[in-house]
Amino acid sequence: KQEVTQIPAALSVPEGENLVLNCSFTDSAIYNLQWFRQDPGKGLTSLLLIQSSQREQTSGRLNASLDKSSGRSTLYIAASQPGDSATYLCAVSGGGSNYKLTFGKGTLLTVNP
Amino acid sequence: SAVISQKPSRDICQRGTSLTIQCQVDSQVTMMFWYRQQPGQSLTLIATANQGSEATYESGFVIDKFPISRPNLTFSTLTVSNLSPEDSSIYLCSVRPGRLTRANYGYTFGSGTRLTVV
Numbered sequence: 001k002q003e004v005t006q007i008p009a010a011l012s013v014p015e016g017e018n019l020v021l022n023c024s025f026t027d028s029a030i031y032n033l034q035w036f037r038q039d040p041g042k043g044l045t046s047l048l049l050i051q052s053s054q055r056e057q058t059s060g061r062l063n064a065s066l067d068k069s070s071g072r073s074t075l076y077i078a079a080s081q082p083g084d085s086a087t088y089l090c091a092v093s094g095g096g097s098n099y100k101l102t103f104g105k106g107t108l109l110t111v112n113p
Numbered sequence: 114s115a116v117i118s119q120k121p122s123r124d125i126c127q128r129g130t131s132l133t134i135q136c137q138v139d140s141q142v143t144m145m146f147w148y149r150q151q152p153g154q155s156l157t158l159i160a161t162a163n164q165g166s167e168a169t170y171e172s173g174f175v176i177d178k179f180p181i182s183r184p185n186l187t188f189s190t191l192t193v194s195n196l197s198p199e200d201s202s203i204y205l206c207s208v209r210p211g212r213l214t215r216a217n218y219g220y221t222f223g224s225g226t227r228l229t230v231v
Contacts, residue, residue: 032219034219034220036222041123041203041225041227042224042225043119043203043205043222043223043224043225044156044205044207044222044225045222046114046219046220046221046222049219089155089156091220093220099209100146100158100161101146101156101158101207101220103155103156104155105154105155106155
């Protein structure tokens with residue numbers, strides 16, 4: 001059974017700092033890994049999708065990497081802003097009958113002005 | 114990627130009543146997924162909704178409590194029945210366009226329904 005772990009559970013940083021969120025998964029037989037952002041009481045916004053054949057994806061100040069063999073992904077946020085404050089969720093999905101998403105518990109990020 | 118309209122965004126319901134949540138997708142999708150997010154927790158899959166057949170429920174979730182309809186390829190409803198305070202959660206629908214065996218597309222989520230049971 002796939003398990004996804006996110007470290008740290010919470011992170012508080014001053015505005016402008018670069019930061020890294022970590023995600024690990026136990027079964028390396030994944031099709032893709034997705035990073036989401038969730039604002040309090042809201043739905044999920046997809047940030048980045050990394051397919052299993054890819055090493056990284058970039059969108060603006062965000063960069064996500066994937067090391068499938070070691071079961072790890074990182075989300076790098078450059079020059080953090082107060083508007084980045086949210087919960088960041090990592091999720092993986094497999095192929096065939098394992099297409100369902102398995103989520104980590106998330107990292108609560110607070111960026112202080 | 115697909116765009117999902119989820120309604121209502123929030124509701125406060127009395128114990129013992131039911132709430133029906135709707136999700137409308139702007140494109141045809143084979144499967145729609147319904148999740149529950151209890152306070153302070155991550156997402157838990159309730160069921161997978163297939164058009165033209167019964168929904169497939171995950172362990173711990175039953176059709177009598179969470180009936181699902183999927184009348185066509187762009188629409189689904191989730192009903193949370195016989196509400197109790199323990200049902201207070203955020204409920205989300207999700208889709209992934211394209212064939213499920215292809216890795217090219219990510220999952221898209223609705224904006225969520227925040228349910229409070231009093």
